Amino acid sequence: DTGVSQDPRHKITKRGQNVTFRCDPISEHNRLYWYRQTLGQGPEFLTYFQNEAQLEKSRLLSDRFSAERPKGSFSTLEIQRTEQGDSAMYLCASSLTGLGNTIYFGEGSWLTVV
Amino acid sequence: AQTVTQSQPEMSVQEAETVTLSCTYDTSESDYYLFWYKQPPSRQMILVIRQEAYKQQNATENRFSVNFQKAAKSFSLKISDSQLGDAAMYFCAYRTPRGGGSEKLVFGKGTKLTVNP
Numbered sequence: 724d725t726g727v728s729q730d731p732r733h734k735i736t737k738r739g740q741n742v743t744f745r746c747d748p749i750s751e752h753n754r755l756y757w758y759r760q761t762l763g764q765g766p767e768f769l770t771y772f773q774n775e776a777q778l779e780k781s782r783l784l785s786d787r788f789s790a791e792r793p794k795g796s797f798s799t800l801e802i803q804r805t806e807q808g809d810s811a812m813y814l815c816a817s818s819l820t821g822l823g824n825t826i827y828f829g830e831g832s833w834l835t836v837v
Numbered sequence: 838a839q840t841v842t843q844s845q846p847e848m849s850v851q852e853a854e855t856v857t858l859s860c861t862y863d864t865s866e867s868d869y870y871l872f873w874y875k876q877p878p879s880r881q882m883i884l885v886i887r888q889e890a891y892k893q894q895n896a897t898e899n900r901f902s903v904n905f906q907k908a909a910k911s912f913s914l915k916i917s918d919s920q921l922g923d924a925a926m927y928f929c930a931y932r933t934p935r936g937g938g939s940e941k942l943v944f945g946k947g948t949k950l951t952v953n954p
Contacts, residue, residue, distance in 0.1 A: 726881075768942070823870065
C-alpha cells in the first residue's frame with residue numbers, strides 16, 4: 724500500500740496557462756476526493772468520484788475546472804486559463820464507501836500562478 | 838450547511854506537557870463522525886483520532902484523546918506528554934452523514950501547534 728500519490732508536487736505557471744494534476748488513490752478505494760487548501764485555511768471540498776462517476780461538485784469548482792476519473796482508477800484535475808486566485812494546494816484523497824471509513828490524503832500539489 | 842470552528846489559530850506547549858485544542862461544529866444531524874487531522878509542514882495530512890457521534894465514550898489513541906460533548910457540539914483534542922514531533926497544524930473535521938451524498942469532510946481553519954523544548 725503506497726498511499727495516495729499526487730503529481731506534480733509543485734507547479735509554477737503563468738496566468739492564462741492550463742495545468743493538470745494527477746492523483747493515484749489507494750488501490751481498491753472506490754471514492755476519490757479533490758480539495759483545495761489556501762494558506763491559513765483548512766481544506767475545502769471541490770468534487771468527488773465514486774468509481775468513475777463524478778457525483779458531486781462544489782460551487783467552488785468554476786467552469787475552468789474539470790476533473791475526470793476514467794475507469795475508476797487515477798484522477799486528473801485540470802484548470803484552464805489559470806488565474807492568480809487559483810494559487811493553492813490541491814489535495815487528493817481516497818476512501819472506501821461508508822461514513823466510518825477513513826479518508827486518506829495525498830501530499831498535495833502546490834500551484835503557484837504568476 | 839455544516840460548519841466547523843477552531844477558535845485558536847495558534848497554540849504552544851512545552852515538551853512533555855499537556856495541551857488542549859478546541860473545536861465546535863454546527864449541524865442538525867444526529868449521526869456523523871468527527872475527526873482530528875494533523876498536517877506537519879510540507880507533509881501530508883494524517884488522521885489522529887475519530888469519534889462516532891452515537892458513541893458516548895470519548896475516543897483515545899495513545900497520547901491523544903478527545904472530549905466530545907454532543908449537546909454542546911464541542912469536540913476538543915487533548916495531547917498528553919507532548920513531543921517535538923507533535924508540532925503541526927491540527928484540523929478538526931466533520932463528516933456528513935450517510936445518505937447525504939459524498940460523505941465529504943468539512944474542515945475548520947486549523948490550529949498551529951508549536952512544541953517548545
